[in-house]
Amino acid sequence: MPELNLTSAPAHLRHGSNIGQPLTRRDGVLKVKGQATYAADNHPSGMLFAVMAVSSIARGRVTSLDVAAARRHPGVVDVMTSDHKPPLAIDPEIKTNPFVFRMEVLQSDEVRYANQPIAVVIAETLEAATEGAALLAPRYETLPALIGLDAGDSFVPPVVGVGNPTENHRGDVEAGLASAEKRIEAVYETPPQYHNAMEPHAIVAAWDGDNLSVDMPTQGLFLSRARIAELFGIAPDKIHIRSPFLGGGFGSKGLMAGPQVLGVMAARLVGKPVKLVLRREQMYGPVGHRAPTRQRLRMGTDGEGRLTALDHHARTVSSTFDDFYEPAADASHSLYASPAIRTSHDAVRVNTGTPLFMRAPGEATGSIALESAIDEMAWACGIDPLAFRLKNYAEVEPITGKPFSSKALRACYEQGAARFGWAKRPLQPRQMRDDAGLLVGWGMGTATFPALMFQAEARAAIRRDGTGAMEIGAHDMGQGAWTALAQIAADGLGLDIDRVAFKAGTSDLPDAGIAGGSAHTATAGAAIHSAGAAVIAKLADLATADERSPLFGAGNTGVIARDGKLFRRDDESRGESYTEILARAGLAEIEARGMGAPNPAAMEEYAMHAHGAVFAEVKVDPELGQIRVTRMVGAFAAGRIVNPHLVKSQLFGGMIWGMSFALHEEAITDRRSGRIMNANLGEYHIPVNADVPPLDVITIEEHDPHVNALGIKGVGEIGITGSAGAVANAVWHATGVRVRRFPIRIEELLTQR
Amino acid sequence: MNHSISLTVNGARRDFVLDDPRVTLLDLLRERLHLTGTKKGCDRGQCGACTILVDGKRINSCLALAISHDGADILTIEGVAHGDQLHPVQAALIAHDGFQCGFCTPGHIMSAIGMMREGQAGNDPERVRECMSGNLCRCGAYAGIVDAVLEAQAGMDESNQRRSA
Amino acid sequence: MKPFDYVRPATVAEAVAAAAQPGAVYLAAGTNLLDLMKGNVSRPDRLVDVTHLGGLDRIEHLADGALRIGALVRNADLAHDPEFASAYPAIAEALLSGASAQLRNTATVGGNLLQRTRCAYFYDTASRCNKREAGSGCDARDGENRSHAVLGWSDSCIATHPSDFCVPLVALDAVVEIEGGNGRREIALDELHRLPGDTPERDTTLEPGDLIVAVRLPPAARGFAAHARYLKVRERTSYAFAVVSAAAALLIENGKIKQARLGLGGVAAKPWRARAAEDVLKDVAPTADAFQEAAWRALSDAKPSGDNAFKIELARRIVVRALTLAAAGTPARMPALPASPFASTSGALHA
Structure with a gap:
């Protein structure tokens, strides 16, 4: 891959340290000029086009495909089917580690869900491949599809999410409920949702003997490489994946998806480079989604409005052939103090693609139910929703009793409420109207997301010309890794950001782990920070051991790096540039590696979460039921903010997802066929510009010495939590109608005038 | 054929x-x-x-x-750009962080340029939101997009005034 | 997409001849046709491209006071024509509430009339659909049919017509000018779209080869300019099809409604003219009671075709609101959010 032409101009960079600066995106110019290269923009010489045919049934098997008709179409080169495909080295049904999910890559004629790939047509043109796929006219043997939250016998899965216990409890929930002065019990339903990144999943794959070149968007370069390696029986170092830019991921590009594997297989089959891009409707099946849930919450309070018990049970679904369980009830672990808490899950199996991680998996679904229920409980107690939350503020993590590594939620509540003007909120619903007669409602929700850390490695170098390099196989899905990680790199190397060659986004760089769990900046950042420290330490060794250096004898710890120079900590008038040190040592460059990893001791001792408070105003037409969010304020405390500019954007995005969760998004499944009837962007509604009101984000400083070396908690997912509930609660406050099935539909609000 | x-x-x-x-x-x-x-x-x-x-x-x-x-x-x-000289919409989008992943960005820029030529939205944020609603952004950069378009519009209004003065 | 012959006729007569053959369809902007072809809902053998025909892209003021809109006039050009927008404000508002600016810039007047339903079962080629494939059955009938018809539907088909533009047009007695194998003829727009009955595969009364060349608004249509609105309830603020919509136009003289026009969208296989409601409003004062009565009349024949009983009540409420807005007077400027209940969302709160 040619070096990216990243630039910080035009930028608003203050001189001095890099971390904490609102630097504009260094890939901004590339992106606004259309020069940022996404996977499907690649076109190697001799490339053919591959188009998938997908199943229109949800369960059964393919009995015939009219391959001859497809082949007859001018331009069609080959048709890959379960009878005609290159061999794989291992069965893709084998789960070699917890991050391997089963995929449909033409290993049999079985159909397990609608939109499952059943063939791939490869042609000289996109038009020919597309029509070839249509000509296959599959026939099926169809079995009744299992659809919905009551599809079959429920069971208790062994774990939910990634290895979370299915059930948790502290104290005696039934006793707590029995002794309560006030109680509520409510059932909430959330629908299946699809990530719908603007960029469809794509791959351009080219084989050269046993070497494989791949362009594809991925949030996990190294997991993808490992998956390809095991499936095709080649060494990982034979595989080169480029993913400099993702057109959004939101979890759907975390793991190698079946269709991307099909692209690699197709390239092998025809012996030429192949491009395979999913059609939008094909993204509603083989690339993951957020599972639907039905959640029952029970709460009780004492005479003072303090919780005596919190019981959160979530029913969800997984596919018939693999296991991923939306850990929705876990949202009740960390937010509200209660002497008794119980969370539990059960599930049924349905004919869908396997649900997977989607922006705040578990937290988002759980949050809208929990925040709605808290609102209902506050109303039952006759207490303002913010006052109720403060009464039940958790000083330690409720489910574990651990202290928080840091928690500035109180400040979030205070500053968010002040900015929003919450104090003027009438307690009763349906009390406010605007000039035009529209109902107005104010709602709030608490946001929270765990501060996670994975593992990453980075390589740092300092060159004799006074520049530095930082290399890490990190991913930019839009969160701004090209900028934020480069800022961390520049500080780690003691250089101005424009003097650091920051490389990321390809699989030949050190393993940065996965861009997920809101942990990428923390994880990759920690590796970068540590690599920077290691290379500076080596440089310092050179200087302090050399009697010709003004730093001679200062010792490792006695030196600081800044602006391309090392200085004695005790006497900053004594310093020497990197260039001088390396020149005298006769070295072109000096390099070191560094790791970022969680600290098990700190994790054992502390509960680590980011927090926030979201306040929303909605207007509802009193007769027509149409809803519009007109204002949102979010106050978030998420540790160190590396780049306020980018963080604000991440939080805005999350808040819009929250609004979308409450009001818009829903995949509508035909109960008989199992097909998704709105598998498009016209009728699977995500917010448009006119849906999004002026948004306000406040970030609250937190210095957290425990979460990781840089004190970063992550902001990618927290914005959706709290926001969804805030909007739902605002709709209640506007109308007096409590809707417990999401998204809130117009007809729910037509019941009263 | x-x-x-x-x-x-x-x-x-x-x-x-x-x-x-x-x-x-x-x-x-x-x-x-x-x-x-x-x-x-x-x-x-x-x-x-x-x-x-x-x-x-x-x-x-x-x-x-x-x-x-x-x-x-x-x-x-x-x-759209003339070499290194960005179009005002392009520059304003960078300044206002009117994108994240960038995939929808070329479409947003072309749409904004088209919208400004249509002259229906002017400097009214609500009209800009409506007139830009044919471009989806899943990352949720709408706030920055609206601010950027308004800034670019204001800059162009100003330079038109200067030219006609 | 199935391969097709591409024909670019030089004259309307050539076009009609080329399109009269089985498997041929007209291509205008293609905003609906290409969508259908990409989904394999429509697989024509021949596209007759009429976009290069001369003379069909004009807006003409006729001597008798009528307005003639060429079939190739783009939706946006029509809506933004200042004279048009002031004379027919509800039509302009409807146009601007439809689709997106990009689509409106290219979609044509003729194409808008002929757009197909958004019924998901029509689009899903694995489903049975009598409209897509005559006699195959209707999977919408017992399916996900929350957005389907409540008026004029049959057991064969419960699809709705998705156009916004057609709703005020039908209310204002628009006439469709057609060039066909037997020369030119014209029909009321109300006669263009068909209710499904047993033959839902036929959306319209057009014969093979018929080309819509213009839409004409009769002289009387201008008379409603002072009191005409379009209102559209949607599931997002913009870029969404109507759940239900209404066009209301009133001619008010001396405090009484001299004439009322009312159309409904999203409720039937055609843009729905509510004549019974119009009759109720004739020569009465524009009061809330009168509007309630009109709304009741407009929906008196409505019945749910599935999980959509709410649309009947919603339609009644939209009728009342649209009439109320129309009676209040056409706003001087197109609202920032055309046809939206949130057309004006600014303003102070009242506890």
Whole structure:
């Protein structure tokens, strides 16, 4: 891959340290000029086009495909089917580690869900491949599809999410409920949702003997490489994946998806480079989604409005052939103090693609139910929703009793409420109207997301010309890794950001782990920070051991790096540039590696979460039921903010997802066929510009010495939590109608005038 | 059957023979002319990522047959900046962080330029929101997009005033 | 997409001849046709491209006071024509509430009339659909049919017509000018779209080869300019099809409604003219009671075709609101959010 032409101009960079600066995106110019290269923009010489045919049934098997008709179409080169495909080295049904999910890559004629790939047509043109796929006219043997939250016998899965216990409890929930002065019990339903990144999943794959070149968007370069390696029986170092830019991921590009594997297989089959891009409707099946849930919450309070018990049970679904369980009830672990808490899950199996991680998996679904229920409980107690939350503020993590590594939620509540003007909120619903007669409602929700850390490695170098390099196989899905990680790199190397060659986004760089769990900046950042420290330490060794250096004898710890120079900590008038040190040592460059990893001791001792408070105003037409969010304020405390500019954007995005969760998004499944009837962007509604009101984000400083070396908690997912509930609660406050099935539909609000 | 087509793309005349009438303007630009700045998000006129200007008007290039646009004057994202000199919308989008992943960004820029030419939104944020609603952004950069468009509009109003003064 | 012959006729007569053959369809902007072809809902053998025909893209003021809109006039050009917008404000508002600016810039007047339903079962080629494939059955009938018809539907088909533009047009007695194998003829727009009955595969009364060349608004249509609105309830603020919509136009003289026009969208296989409601409003004062009565009349024949009983009540409420807005007077400027209940969302709160 040619070096990216990243630039910080035009930028608003203050001189001095890099971390904490609102630097504009260094890939901004590339992106606004259309020069940022996404996977499907690649076109190697001799490339053919591959188009998938997908199943229109949800369960059964393919009995015939009219391959001859497809082949007859001018331009069609080959048709890959379960009878005609290159061999794989291992069965893709084998789960070699917890991050391997089963995929449909033409290993049999079985159909397990609608939109499952059943063939791939490869042609000289996109038009020919597309029509070839249509000509296959599959026939099926169809079995009744299992659809919905009551599809079959429920069971208790062994774990939910990634290895979370299915059930948790502290104290005696039934006793707590029995002794309560006030109680509520409510059932909430959330629908299946699809990530719908603007960029469809794509791959351009080219084989050269046993070497494989791949362009594809991925949030996990190294997991993808490992998956390809095991499936095709080649060494990982034979595989080169480029993913400099993702057109959004939101979890759907975390793991190698079946269709991307099909692209690699197709390239092998025809012996030429192949491009395979999913059609939008094909993204509603083989690339993951957020599972639907039905959640029952029970709460009780004492005479003072303090919780005596919190019981959160979530029913969800997984596919018939693999296991991923939306850990929705876990949202009740960390937010509200209660002497008794119980969370539990059960599930049924349905004919869908396997649900997977989607922006705040578990937290988002759980949050809208929990925040709605808290609102209902506050109303039952006759207490303002913010006052109720403060009464039940958790000083330690409720489910574990651990202290928080840091928690500035109180400040979030205070500053968010002040900015929003919450104090003027009438307690009763349906009390406010605007000039035009529209109902107005104010709602709030608490946001929270765990501060996670994975593992990453980075390589740092300092060159004799006074520049530095930082290399890490990190991913930019839009969160701004090209900028934020480069800022961390520049500080780690003691250089101005424009003097650091920051490389990321390809699989030949050190393993940065996965861009997920809101942990990428923390994880990759920690590796970068540590690599920077290691290379500076080596440089310092050179200087302090050399009697010709003004730093001679200062010792490792006695030196600081800044602006391309090392200085004695005790006497900053004594310093020497990197260039001088390396020149005298006769070295072109000096390099070191560094790791970022969680600290098990700190994790054992502390509960680590980011927090926030979201306040929303909605207007509802009193007769027509149409809803519009007109204002949102979010106050978030998420540790160190590396780049306020980018963080604000991440939080805005999350808040819009929250609004979308409450009001818009829903995949509508035909109960008989199992097909998704709105598998498009016209009728699977995500917010448009006119849906999004002026948004306000406040970030609250937190210095957290425990979460990781840089004190970063992550902001990618927290914005959706709290926001969804805030909007739902605002709709209640506007109308007096409590809707417990999401998204809130117009007809729910037509019941009263 | 082959069809001879002539288009002006970003100011340059392009004559070519189209061997397939099914080719859309979007696929022509991306797969045959290798102008990949224009993106395919849905291919069904539902996301706006493929927005280009045809004869000065913003349209969804995914729902336009190339063959039907013989003789058209096309502006794509590749033709918007003059070298290092960004269009005001481009510069303002960077300043206001009006994008995250960037995939919808070329479509947003072409749409904003088209909208400013239409002259229906002016400096009213509500009208800008409505007039930009044909471009989806899943990352949720709408607030920055609106601010950027308003800033670019204000800058252009100012420079027009200066020119006419 | 199935391969097709591409024909670019030089004259309307050539076009009609080329399109009269089986498997041929007209291509205008293609915003709906290409969508259908990409989904394999429509697989024509021949596209007759009418976009290069001369003379069909004009807006003409006729001597008798009528307005003639060429079939190739683009939706946006029509809506933004200042004279048009002031004379027919509800039509302009409807146009601007439809689709997106990009689509409106290219979609044509004729194409808008002929757009197909958004019924998901029509689009899903694996489903049975009598409209897509005559006699195959209707999977919408017992399916996900929350957005389907409540008026004029049959057991064969419960699809709705998705156009916004057609709703005020039908209310204002628009006439469709057609060029066909037997020369030119014209029909009321109300006669163009068909209710499904047993033959839902036929959306319209057009014959093979018939080309819509213009839409004409009769002289009387201008008379409603002072009191005409379009209102559209949607599931997002913009870029969404109507759940239900209404066009209301009133001619008010001396405090009484001299004439009322009312159309409904999203409720039937055609843009729905509510004549019974119009009759109720004739020569009465524009009061809330009168509007309630009109709304009741407009929906008196409505019945749910599935999980959509709410649309009947919603339609009644939209009728009342649209009439109320129309009676209040056409706003001087197109609202920032055309046809939206949130057309004006600014303003102070009242506890």
